[in-house]
Amino acid sequence: MPLSSLPLAPPPAAETRLVARLCARDESAMTAFYERYGSTLYRRILRLVRCPATAEDLLQEGLVKIWHAMPDYDAARGRLFSWSLTICQRRAIDHLRSAPHRLTCRTVWDEEHAALHQLPSTGSAEYLGVRELLHALPPAYRRVLELRFFEGYTQQEVADYLALPLGTVKTRNRTALQQLAGLFRIPLPA
Template identity: 40%
Template structure:
């Protein structure tokens, strides 16, 4: 990948596009928009693969962060907000049962999240899958910002332990 080998890039796309799309779709439950963001994600992966450091984590985690951040950035864009005001959302990711676009259970995440307390799952849902900032979560739940930060950090540590035991 770092040598910009097209075969390596094709391999990554073939093996990881569905999982990345699923994460993007959790944040942007509009198929066309999620596909557009997925394309942007792979362009970024291609452009910035030189910045990937295997010592800091797995390639999949690095790509997942790019996908999540790109999707969240799109939700914060002016065009997205304007379109959201004029377009009714007719599809709901939670109402789809294994449709064309899959779900978080397709990548084993749902099973792993079930090992967390309900409050922890809710914080992850708001923060990572719906794209709310910690400040927005604090206001929404009526709890101090520091508490939100501490709980999310604790939840991520719990999740890391769960993922380590499920390998």
């Protein structure tokens, strides 16, 4: 029997009461909902957007959407938290896909990239000239490393951002690291 056809376990009585209060537009129920789920929803949004202020805004928008969509909630299809998490995650993903967000990210990256060329080579441990060495790499490999190591993306996030298969990102990452190691003359483990 497929999992989708299995009946869901009944929600706890406290959740059933909370749902009833939310559907009845009890504002204190929204406060209770926030106290129960708000921090977890915030952390999940923050993991996606990586900006605390943006995560707070998106959580607020998500809570408003949850409040207005409560009549559409169906306990037979899933738990309140799962439904709420889906709403908040979709809001965060919509934000990440939005043109203004992508333009902002691109502008910030371009400004950082331009400032990079103005930095003097100090020879300190913090500044080894790695960014300059990236220019010796093919652009496709360079972009993967920039996203991975300077912007903190995971390999899966790089694949999603560049619309590439995960295997391609992994190969470019490994090949680029091998080429950089060769420039530094550092042997890498096989």
